[in-house]
Amino acid sequence: MADYTAPEVLDDIIVPSPEEGATAELKPNPAVAKFMEPLGFPPPLSADMEDWPANKEEWEKAGGGKALGLSKMGNLLEKYRSLKVYMDICVKCGSCTDKCHYYIGTQDPNNMPVKRADLMRSVYRRHFTVPGKVAPGLVGAEDFDKEMLDKWITYFHQCSQCRRCSVFCPYGIDTAEVTMAARELMDSIGVGHKYSAEIVGKVHVIGNNLGIPQPALEGTLQFLEEDILDETGHEVRLPLDEKDADVLFIAPSADFFSEPHIQSLIGYAKVFHQAGIRYTFSSYASEAANFGMFMGSYDQMKKISKRIADQARELNVKRIVVGECGHAWRVAYSFWNTLNGPFDFLDPRFPVPQHVCEFTNDLIMRGGLTLDKEANDEYTVTMHDSCNVARASRMGPNPGGQFDIPRALIKASCNKYVEMDPETTHEKTFCCGGGGGLLTDELMDLRIKGALPRVTALKQVMENDGVNYMALICAICKAQFSKILPMYGIPMDTVGGVHQLVSNAIKLGDKKGLV
Amino acid sequence: MLWIVAYLVLIIFFLGFVWRIWGYIKTPAPLKIPTTPAPTTKRGVAWRLFTEVAFFHSLFKGNKWTWLGGILFHGSLALVLLRHARYFCDPLPPYFHYINIFGVIAGIVMVGALGFLLLRRYWVERTRLISAFSDYGILFLLIGIGVTGLLMKFVIRPDIIEVKVLMNQWVTLQGVGNPMPSDILFLVHFVLVLALLLIFPFSKLMHMGGIFFSPTRNQADNPREVRHIAPWAAKAEAAEKK
Ligand code: HEM
Ligand code: SF4
Ligand code: SF4
Numbered sequence: 001m002a003d004y005t006a007p008e009v010l011d012d013i014i015v016p017s018p019e020e021g022a023t024a025e026l027k028p029n030p031a032v033a034k035f036m037e038p039l040g041f042p043p044p045l046s047a048d049m050e051d052w053p054a055n056k057e058e059w060e061k062a063g064g065g066k067a068l069g070l071s072k073m074g075n076l077l078e079k080y081r082s083l084k085v086y087m088d089i090c091v092k093c094g095s096c097t098d099k100c101h102y103y104i105g106t107q108d109p110n111n112m113p114v115k116r117a118d119l120m121r122s123v124y125r126r127h128f129t130v131p132g133k134v135a136p137g138l139v140g141a142e143d144f145d146k147e148m149l150d151k152w153i154t155y156f157h158q159c160s161q162c163r164r165c166s167v168f169c170p171y172g173i174d175t176a177e178v179t180m181a182a183r184e185l186m187d188s189i190g191v192g193h194k195y196s197a198e199i200v201g202k203v204h205v206i207g208n209n210l211g212i213p214q215p216a217l218e219g220t221l222q223f224l225e226e227d228i229l230d231e232t233g234h235e236v237r238l239p240l241d242e243k244d245a246d247v248l249f250i251a252p253s254a255d256f257f258s259e260p261h262i263q264s265l266i267g268y269a270k271v272f273h274q275a276g277i278r279y280t281f282s283s284y285a286s287e288a289a290n291f292g293m294f295m296g297s298y299d300q301m302k303k304i305s306k307r308i309a310d311q312a313r314e315l316n317v318k319r320i321v322v323g324e325c326g327h328a329w330r331v332a333y334s335f336w337n338t339l340n341g342p343f344d345f346l347d348p349r350f351p352v353p354q355h356v357c358e359f360t361n362d363l364i365m366r367g368g369l370t371l372d373k374e375a376n377d378e379y380t381v382t383m384h385d386s387c388n389v390a391r392a393s394r395m396g397p398n399p400g401g402q403f404d405i406p407r408a409l410i411k412a413s414c415n416k417y418v419e420m421d422p423e424t425t426h427e428k429t430f431c432c433g434g435g436g437g438l439l440t441d442e443l444m445d446l447r448i449k450g451a452l453p454r455v456t457a458l459k460q461v462m463e464n465d466g467v468n469y470m471a472l473i474c475a476i477c478k479a480q481f482s483k484i485l486p487m488y489g490i491p492m493d494t495v496g497g498v499h500q501l502v503s504n505a506i507k508l509g510d511k512k513g514l515v
Numbered sequence: 516m517l518w519i520v521a522y523l524v525l526i527i528f529f530l531g532f533v534w535r536i537w538g539y540i541k542t543p544a545p546l547k548i549p550t551t552p553a554p555t556t557k558r559g560v561a562w563r564l565f566t567e568v569a570f571f572h573s574l575f576k577g578n579k580w581t582w583l584g585g586i587l588f589h590g591s592l593a594l595v596l597l598r599h600a601r602y603f604c605d606p607l608p609p610y611f612h613y614i615n616i617f618g619v620i621a622g623i624v625m626v627g628a629l630g631f632l633l634l635r636r637y638w639v640e641r642t643r644l645i646s647a648f649s650d651y652g653i654l655f656l657l658i659g660i661g662v663t664g665l666l667m668k669f670v671i672r673p674d675i676i677e678v679k680v681l682m683n684q685w686v687t688l689q690g691v692g693n694p695m696p697s698d699i700l701f702l703v704h705f706v707l708v709l710a711l712l713l714i715f716p717f718s719k720l721m722h723m724g725g726i727f728f729s730p731t732r733n734q735a736d737n738p739r740e741v742r743h744i745a746p747w748a749a750k751a752e753a754a755e756k757k
Binding site: 017018077078079080081082084085086088089090091092093094095096097098099109112114115118129130131137138139140163166167168169170171172173174177298333334335337338341342351352353390391392393394398399400402403427428 | 535538539542543544545546547548550551552553554555567571573574576577578581585636639640641642644645646647648649650652714717718719721722725726728729730731732736738739741742743744745747748
């Protein structure tokens with residue numbers, strides 16, 4: 001592994017001055033034909049893309065790329081009002097310029113949200129508007145050429161689609177929407193990102209991002225059951241593919257194998273055990289994550305999440321509950337009904353889908369669980385709001401439930417809880433630095449730098465309040481922080497799931513048997 | 516000649532504006548993407564939009580100085596526009612002289628705020644980096660309009676009666692054969708306004724209409740309760756089922 005140096009953590013988050021081209025060379029690995037074709041995307045023109053994008057010249061000489069890309073752009077502009085409106089109405093007020101964690105961490109001005117969107121906006125102006133055709137120089141219009149595509153590849157893979165910029169924009173311009181459109185356009189001309197394309201391919205064939213086949217999954221779950229039995233003396237079940245259960249549980253597949261994710265998985269199982277509610281995992285739909293969203297592809301997103309709807313019918317369940325994962329919850333909460341609905345075959349008394357935090361909190365409210373806060377006394381806890389949960393979804397009946405409900409769970413499970421700087425939590429939360437399909441090794445430098453604002457806020461409460469546990473509700477946040485924090489000199493076990501705390505605190509035995 | 520151009524500009528402005536808005540209306544928003552926490556009802560959404568349009572709520576969260584400059588500029592622009600009714604309407608509504616006084620003050624504030632926005636755009640490195648010629652151009656244009664207006668008010672007053680007749684006839688579509696205005700300052704003021712109207716539908720000034728169509732702001736947060744689907748997606752779905 002290459003050596004990385006984390007930037008210096010200052011006392012407070014500062015807005016650095018721009019440094020042109022600072023991360024221009026940080027590029028994603030391209031997806032070769034093997035990964036592109038199964039998804040219905042054209043292969044890159046050159047068969048061996050090892051030295052890509054150097055051979056883009058060849059790509060362009062063969063023609064097509066530019067014309068194809070522009071016709072795709074026209075198509076996207078007709079399908080997405082967000083894109084169409086956002087291309088037009090940015091007034092360059094600058095409110096978003098200091099809001100992106102990647103700008104703060106890298107200082108590259110193209111990571112200012114408006115500049116990122118301008119990469120597409122300038123092409124839009126040049127080819128789709130009157131002033132851009134008449135006087136491109138005056139309105140910042142630019143051709144869709146090789147250099148431009150090169151910048152697209154770089155900077156549309158330095159956006160984690162976290163939507164922080166959209167909070168502060170007077171028109172709610174959401175750069176994530178632009179990034180998604182740009183990635184969809186690039187895929188359509190054979191310029192894909194290996195990481196996402198490979199993962200989506202695995203979901204379509206095997207059912208989860210990690211490519212865990214059914215027997216391995218079954219083995220893991222059995223092993224965990226034995227583990228919990230040894231540790232607690234209780235027969236807590238982690239059933240797989242059981243028909244007629246009440247609940248189909250959809251976890252991000254990382255929960256089955258990675259640390260600290262697996263601790264939350266154990267937490268979910270204990271909650272179900274204690275509530276006496278029959279549930280099941282599914283091997284066919286063994287993934288909550290949906291990288292179709294990161295690709296910006298409606299069709300991919302729909303196809304991926306369809307497995308879950310199909311499986312809910314197949315297994316004849318009454319409810320669907322989703323585990324701790326940020327973008328997965330966005331797709332589930334905001335998009336499932338649109339993509340694969342209506343879900344009228346499920347029990348109408350419960351929201352579809354339900355977040356596991358909603359589920360557990362509901363049980364606590366109804367007295368269904370007994371929690372021993374002292375079990376977590378070694379921890380002083382703080383909460384990192386995941387961007388997709390915070391700014392793109394909700395929990396519970398009221399706006400803002402996505403902040404209150406996980407906090408209620410944490411506070412029910414431990415005695416010491418502290419908030420981080422309010423400029424970095426709730427709707428203003430900073431991305432972990434690894435979201436949006438960027439959780440890949442070749443972008444490590446970006447991930448480290450992008451984590452800077454969150455790390456700064458975390459260090460503050462670690463030093464001032466003795467915080468030693470940052471609670472997370474996202475599989476990507478968990479993976480990102482446990483990798484990145486050590487580079488900042490913070491132990492990796494400083495992070496863990498909300499249900500890990502629940503798992504520690506929950507008292508097994510004396511079943512209540514609630515539904 | 517001036518009046519023919521003036522009418523052409525008027526037509527381009529109206530048709531252009533309507534055409535852009537129509538483009539926003541007919542383009543569907545296929546997914547629910549309100550920036551949350553968001554209101555769950557239509558009424559809540561109307562309130563959210565109102566706070567954006569009237570108070571620039573999100574900008575307030577984002578940058579206090581820009582917010583101040585922006586709110587002063589837009590607020591005074593609104594008052595100035597109201598005050599301009601005196602050149603177009605006859606007779607004037609009775610309460611008009613109240614607006615009139617504020618309108619004069621607003622004229623000065625507007626130019627001041629525009630000057631501030633211009634300096635900020637140039638001096639703050641980040642906003643300088645995101646600005647194209649057109650971003651400065653629009654500010655200069657508005658400042659030009661404001662300054663010529665103030666000069667007419669305070670320094671060289673034109674023949675108000677003549678201006679009023681010309682404007683009245685222009686907006687009631689009876690002015691094609693009119694003579695050129697005799698006052699140079701007014702002529703400049705008027706031509707700059709025509710330039711502004713001309714670029715309006717083709718520039719970022721469309722934010723005035725677009726703000727109402729931004730899905731992150733105008734959608735209710737109720738995806739679990741109500742199924743939301745775009746016509747093109749419904750069509751694809753129907754085709755799939757067959
Ligand atoms: C519904 C009506 C409108 C709303 C809600 C609105 C809102 C805004 C907001 C929030 C900003 C960003 C803050 C700023 O930079 O000042 C802005 C900028 C701007 N608006 Fe408006 N606006 C409206 C109508 C207009 C009209 C009618 C004009 C001019 C004829 C105009 C001209 C401008 C200009 C030039 C800027 C950029 C200022 C700069 O360069 O800093 N706006 N508008
Ligand atoms: S969505 Fe997030 S990562 Fe992307 S530009 Fe906006 S703030 Fe930056
Ligand atoms: S905050 Fe919105 S309007 Fe202002 S520069 Fe950024 S994207 Fe443009």
